[in-house]
Amino acid sequence: MAALIEDYALLSDLQTGPLISREGSVDWLCFPRFDSPSVFSRLVGSDEHGHWLLAPSDPGAAVVDRHYVESTFVLQTVWEASGGRILVTDFMPLGDSSSSLVRRVTGLAGSMEMRQELRIRPGYSTVLPWMSRVIDSGPTASLVLLAMAGPDAFALRGPHLPQAHAHGHEGTFLVSEGETVDFELAWFPSHRPVPAATDVDAALEVATEYWSRWGSHCRQDGAYGGAVKRSLLVLRALTHMETGGIVAAPTTSLPEDFGGPRNWDYRYCWLRDAALTLESMLTHGYETEALQWRNWLLRALAGDPEQMQIMYGVGGERELPERELTHLPGYADSKPVRIGNAAVSQFQADVVGEVMVALERLRMAGGKEDHFSWALQQALLGFVEKHIDDRDFGLWEMRGEAQYFTHSRVMMWAAFNSAVRAVRLHGLTGDVEKWEHLRDRLREEIMRQGFNRSIGSFTQTYGGTQTDAALLVMPQVGFLPYNDEHMLGTVARLEQELLTGDGLLLRYRTESGVDGLEPGEHPFLACSFWLVEQYARTGRHGEAKTLMDKLVGLANELGLLSEEYASDEGRMAGNFPQAFSHLTLVRAADAMHGVDRLSLAVEEPE
Structure with a gap:
């Protein structure tokens, strides 16, 4: 079930605009343009119609702060639970012909188990994509979760890729104080090679600088x-x-x-x-x-x-x-x-x-x-x-x-x-x-x-x-x-x-x-x-x-x-x-x- 409308945050790369709920779920995303068919449609559907959840496993965890970095669309959400405190930073890299969504989890205190759910449903949730794991041919030779659906392809990168479960993917991982875990979901035309991994630190700096400069x-x-x-x-x-x-x-x-x-x-x-x-x-x-x-x-x-x-x-x-x-x-x-x-x-x-x-x-x-x-x-x-x-x-x-x-x-x-x-x-x-x-x-x-x-x-x-x-x-x-x-x-x-x-x-x-x-x-x-x-x-x-x-x-x-x-x-x-x-x-x-x-x-x- 979708959240209250006011519980959503907007991200933007000046090409499209996903919505992320207070609970950490990307419930609406059209790749690669605002008016493209959605790949996540939970906003007007249910869990099975596509979403990407990244949130603490502990049901007692609570959001204690959510804000944009000043004059930007870099979203920061702080979660607290009895065992720890974490920061999730969500943003979209700018300045590239491709389009992707980055989610960074940073441990602030103690440790916290995070849960990830991914249901990729292109074409307004009319297509069940072919999912596979491939080795990236780039310099890192990292593992990528790949989804193919006609002209569209999606690549999820990260150190803790979720596992196949009930026509979707789910998984958990632990984040401790001082640790940073990055995930990136990128769209690309399916006839092209998997795009190279984004340098998250550099992309975050560019996005923050662009929005801050524009707002100034x-x-x-x-x-x-x-x-x-x-x-x-x-x-x-x-x-x-x-x-x-x-x-x-x-x-x-x-x-x-x-x-x-x-x-x-x-x-x-x-x-x-x-x-x-x-x-x-x-x-x-x-x-x-x-x-x-x-x-x-x-x-x-x-x-x-x-x-x-x-x-x-x-x-x-x-x-x-x-x-x-x-x-x-x-x-x-x-x-x-x-x-x-x-x-x-x-x-x-x-x-x-x-x-x-x-x-x-x-x-x-x-x-x-x-x-x-x-x-x-x-x-x-x-x-x-x-x-x-x-x-x-x-x-x-x-x-x-x-x-x-x-x-x-x-x-x-x-x-x-x-x-x-x-x-x-x-x-x-x-x-x-x-x-x-x-x-x-x-x-x-x-x-x-x-x-x-x-x-x-x-x-x-x-x-x-x-x-x-x-x-x-x-x-x-x-x-x-x-x-x-x-x-x-x-x-x-x-x-x-x-x-x-x-x-x-x-x-x-x-x-x-x-x-x-x-x-x-x-x-x-x-x-x-x-x-x-x-x-x-x-x-x-x-x-x-x-x-x-x-x-x-x-x-x-x-x-x-x-x-x-x-x-x-x-x-x-x-x-x-x-x-x-x-x-x-x-x-x-x-x-x-x-x-x-x-x-x-x-x-x-x-």
Whole structure:
């Protein structure tokens, strides 16, 4: 059985992101990329669906400390038992085309027997690999436990390799004070030779130095500076080193409602998330990374704008068909377990706006357009113009009927507003008169059809009465000031309709059936962070601090946040760690710290 979501730690080699439980079990790992088939699937299954446990044999042993080495993803866990004390250091080496996971056990006091269980189950646990022991041909001539499964191969190295037992491998070994025992599990293409053993000391030094150096560049101050730095590190950890694509989360099918069907695959790159990541990186001093994300965006979008998707594979792949893995019981019996994502084919009218806003912020920070990037943006504006009268499925990827979502219409306005400013303020060329006309037409329409005067609030859809937390984005993109009376009325309505008893904000009311799914969902953390920003920007500092402290306090001891929080059960829900939660944490902290994120309010030169 999988652990509580908040009991997991993330590792990263900027290619993939395994999850390790507090109990020392690697329950989720996709080799070699974030969106590759998993080799350990216990997170959404059982022991037999793949895991790698390394923990004391003594059932009385307890974890007394677990932390990342400062500003890194080098995880250290200290165990204590009556006979001794040990340290387990888990990390992924960086800078190699191969991918591996290293687990180091160090005796701190006395002695302790360690237990190891290994169940390698490639292909989302559909393949039982051929296991064998081979002698490494390298200079050490060491014994390697080898697993072969079609195109994939896995090699476990270490001085105490587990023995075959019940379609897996198990074993024990003793660690005494001052002794160090290293294990490495490496993935490699099965047609290639077994990769050479990693120099663990050197690899640990490189990984620690890389993450520490990256974190040291973070511009952050104030009471929430530590949470901002860890959030930016998470965003970096979820980024593929070579392509620059950022995944929404490293997991699939962690439920938004335990036991329900709201289980989605988030191991892909949403244009929206990539654009918002670019903004956060710019604000906190990572201009090089922002340009890398811009280049990923441009490559992914290249081609006929009519073929634009809302998400892509890590390398820009377009084919992400959704299917159900019926052989996996799901996390907390939440079915189905899904891979792929059917939302890839949806029309979401807000996406181009997010991209245009992010690229404008890059211009404002000094980023230069080239012939490719501005031409592509103009083509995207043509796509928005062509579909300006089309209904869409909205930010939340509704699986019901297409609607005129107010947030989507605002983001279409933002796309044209950014284009107008590109010409008027930044000297680029384009049909600015047409873009101004379309921008102004959308503004008039939104104020007329998206604002319900009888309730004094913007609504989720045109002509509706229900609100939506996505409406909090309106002042963020400059559509209205934060303290505009229309926004203040909307915030009051959101507080009345979507605020839960413990002060967290729902996305929308699922009972309405607008999303085409059974009702039931927990508060979406990003929405509550948006509310913090709104409070902070309108002088409600006490309420902003109370809510921000609560939200930051929901992170686990490693600073990681999931998608949602189940307040009634006091536990995290949804995919983990979630990029969107960490992105909005950064925004909220910036608002609390008084950081100027480059104004996008409508302005024209004289």
